[in-house]
Amino acid sequence: MFDQATLIIGGESRRTGSAGLLKVTDPATDEVIAELPRAGAAEAVEATRLAQKGFAEWSAKSTFERYQILRRAAQLMRERAETAADVMTREQGKARAQALAEWNSCADLLDWSGEEGRRTYGRIVPGRAADISLSVHHRPVGPVAIMAPWNFPAWGPMQKIAPALAAGCSVVVKPSEDTPVTAWAIGRCLLDAGVPARAVSVIWGQASEISDALVKAPEIRKISLTGSIRVGRIVAAAAGAELKKVTMELGGHAPVIVAADADLDALVPMAVTWKFRNAGQVCVSPTRFLVDDAVHDEFVGRFAEQTSKLVVGNGADPATQMGPMTTLGQLQSVDALVHEAVTAGAKLETGGARIGNIGNFYQPTVLSDMTPAMRAMNDEPFGPVALVMRTHSLDEALAEANRLPVGLGSYAFTRSDATAARIAGTMRAGMLGLNHFALALPETPFGGVLDSGFGSEGGTEAIQSYLTTMLVTHKH
Template sequence: MTISTPYPIIDGQERKQGSLGTMPLVNPSTEEVIANIPNCGAEEALEAARLSVEGFAQWSAMAPFDRSKIMRRAADQMRAEVEEAAAEMTRESGKPLVQARGEWMASADLLDWFAEEGRRAYGRLIPTRASDMRWAVHRRPVGPVAAFTPWNFPAWTVMQKVAPALAAGCSVVLKCAEETPSSGWRIVGALLAAGLPPRALSVIWGDAPAISAALCAAPEIHKVTLTGSTRVGRILASAAGQHLKKVTMELGGHNPVIIARDVDLNTVVPLAAEFKFRNGGQVCVSPTRFLVEKPIYAEFVAGVAEAASKLRVGDGMDADTQMGPLATAGQLSKIEALAADAVQRGAKIETGGSRIGNRGYFFQPTVLSGMTPEMDAMNEEPFGPLMLVMPVDDIDAALTEANRLPYGLASYAFTNSLSTERKISERINAGMLGLNHYAMAMPETPFGGVGDSGMGSEGGIEGMDAYLRPFLVTAKIV
């Protein structure tokens, strides 16, 4: 198995040099520099944007049936490369190899799903008011797209944007995270090898402010889509709005978990630990604020603390590792600060709470009990291995706390009561709700939030709609 060095791809060609020189690619498990990779800026962004116009003309003119075949060939190629791709993802992000494999294969499935959905982007006929008239609504691709993706799920988040955009007939300029560029580079390579026109898809990385400013202002780009923080989302949405471009923003969250007193803790506790510490908590839909009714609070805290303490933390390439390092030094510093603030304000560390060693960005799976709303961690998305547990008197109090923040991405609730399920479903302020489970993102289902968690949806038919525009034709029969 060969682990390759990624390079930006523009016009179907790898760029071995960047206009801003090079930048280090770091392994978060060892802090070693893996490679020095090209550092791109506005120059590459504008070149890719200009070429995307021709790419759009070629790709959108192709029949949806033929576009689908190319996308499905690329998905098959991705599956054949799973071991190399997973190793690269683990090397760059730190996540356990088994999770990297799963993400890569799920991303291939996502490409397959949208390849088929693109063949069914139907319009409609509207009954007219006169017998000599015909009204038809066609669905056309919006045009070239600028897509910005993060480091935590470097294949899945790329595919959430690239797959529906290509299925709709759009061209894409992809700016992937400089911390984890290999997944985007490999996905683009698979699509080009499968027959995608070279100018229909580019991938770059580097100076994020320069690239985003250039693409948001570029007249060739008709839509901007981001998965990232609320802060960056505001910047990009504002910049795109200045030029009246369509946007889809999948932004931050601070996802509540309401745990009712009637649950079976033998089932709920292992699930809580598994999903809280998946990918080190660096998941936009990661459960963060656990709001537990007081009669079962102490037992829940003891159970999750025990489960968290048994997790094996280490290099993601080790087959026994259940949780890898945080992806960056900045994330490590942030988690340390949030944990320290919570303790200073009265929270109790039930397990964890400290960095592991002094090499690599490792932090212990941590359970903090006695959380209160004024603590920084209860207001700022941790994006790390902090399980924040707060006692509540009842479901009404849990809902009040769950809806307190301006975020509204994912939410979760565990109960055996249909009336409690109904109350939570009707009153929770979020884009998504998981009842008695944590699984969220599937190709067939919409994924998105409200408020500070963004606008628009990815996945499902809603994800496809985001890259299409209605075109009305009214005809008088002569």
């Protein structure tokens, strides 16, 4: 796929870009694995103009026909899964089993969204006069600009693509320049399944230039972004100036409340698996473990011991449990947070250093004796680092969980229904996992509150966000 990948503009392959060439690097080997055309504002403007025409074609199809096409696209994704997983592992670094699961989950998301798109019903409202009927209609908002991250090169774009297409919108997708080929592979599945050519574009390159052009393009009627809070503020402000709809998923700093009655036998293996999945580069990765004093020492000992046994290596190796971090810059940022915390008094239980000098490998790390004053407890590490803070009451744990101005994923472990109910009623977050960590499913809303953004991806809420509402009153 690396040799085949090109920009896709209005469904057509483009082997040159106005911004030159983009080199894609394998984060496990530092090898340049692809040289691709690099787009700029010119390609973004062209893609949006074609998306307007593609929107007219795609939105004119019946919801049933769109459903059939998206189901075909999902089947093509499953047929191409092995090759796509290889690509994802090479350009992003995650263990291949995780890459394969991610790709196949995207096929499920297309299936579900296509089916749910058939149910974007309006409603009849009883009129106040016998000769007047009232009805509410839902219409696709128009062409959509999609800005996706590098940590989930398939799931990230597909959380936006699937509901947008299911609603009848056309899409211009801007994947991360670190992981463009996976998004290209998704684009090919959509087009090969029969989505109208001008309804799909996939462009990468000069990130700020492309994003600015997409937001300002009059054809684009909605922007959906997954990114940092800083970038989210910029994009949301620019979209607001143009009065465009937005969905913002801006990350978090997920707390994990471990109550005195938590089942450590169940929790510890789950915590290791979910904390170090994708090298911790997950916006809902469990990060701040707020552990009751009664079980603190046992939890830390068992958690650190199991963490130290994780196999770190090239994601292509079947034995690998955690691959490299995707970028050297992110590795350096994580390393700085770890060393600052240790200098400030945190205890390094395991890990805490880069592995070798080839690839972006970092040891799975557990830090205890964390305090709210440490930078790592305030700035999301977004890497393979677990932070453990001792707490002495549920009140203290909840106060720390809600201290930051972010609220995306959150978790709590307790055997008490009363404690669980109190946590659910107090936690300030878009999502809460009680006694487990899985949050993202096609049929459930995914999103945050406060600085973690607004709007939902997944569930009926996602499709509704790509629709507008129209009231029709008819005097007979």
